[in-house]
Amino acid sequence: MSAARTLDRRASVAQLFRNRGDSLLVSGLGGPTSDAYGIGDHPLTFYLWGAMGGAAMVGLGLALAQPARRVIVLTGDGEMLMGMGALATLGVQKPANLAIVVIDNGLYAETGLQQAHTARGVDLAGVAQACGVKAEVVETQAQLDAVEPRLYREPGPFFMNLRVPPVASILELPARDGPYLRSRFRTALLGPDCHL
């Protein structure tokens, strides 16, 4: 592990999404859902509160359905480890409009700060690369500044491993009601007629 993990997690997420435009955001359970809400609620954000391991694949289905929109999945290292096969599926499918940001603190923060495999030598960016998914490791402010526009413009699938210090996210609590989150997102994306 590099000693370079100097980025503030919430501030980094805020920077990455400050110019999100009409992009679609799916956040993975735990810290990333807190971060996605903490930087400002948005109807085109779909918060996952469960379904651990599924965030990247929700992103794929959405990206295939909406090829003209940028789809960004914001998730954590523990969540990505549980669904690591999805990286192989993305590598085969190659959705050009999909980017995955993994906030990697090397911890299962929700459950008591236990070390994840990512703190013990497992390199998710390396896994993504090996699956044919272009990947960048981001640990410093200079790297973050350089990668920010690529999050929206780099032909996907594009994987960003955002390595942050080993601390928990600051807890934020967006709505948990599934049908509300679903319909809010679909109304904003597809218009009110999608419910007819």
Added chain:
Amino acid sequence: MTTASWPDEIFDVLVEGGVRQVAYVPDAGHKRLIERCIAAPDMQAVSLTTEEEGVAMLAGAFLGGQRGVLLLQSSGVGNCINMLSLPAECRIPLLMIVTMRGEWGEFNPWQITMGQGTQASLEAVGVLVNRAESAADVVPTVRASLSLAYNTGRVVAVLLGQKVIGAKMFRKGDTK
């Protein structure tokens, strides 16, 4: 196994029903249907590493305005259980078409555990289950299940009995 017409007829029902995304784990029982979906210009067929990927993917498809179907074998149902909390909790429609193993004339004892547990596992997490036990049942069951899923925002599984599909036979020396 003789060439049955129901795989092609399921394909027609999916086209009629507006299905655009097909998620699958390769499966002998679904071989013909998967081939039809891959060849269809208006469908995106996505091969998965494990079945729960498809549950998540098709939730994303619905959020994006497209309908999907998940094709899997009964052994893969067990892989899906926790991921089904996503469509169940969000009332996102999902159609799963499951080819059964571990029942009628099964050769491989390792298929029995999940095959016999498939329907109970699905029902335990709130999935509505419809079974087809004859070739004539298949198409009406799939059509009704697709309507049920998309009209009511539910997860619906069609179980295609092993009696319909035909038990897979293994002979020493076979190459496939």
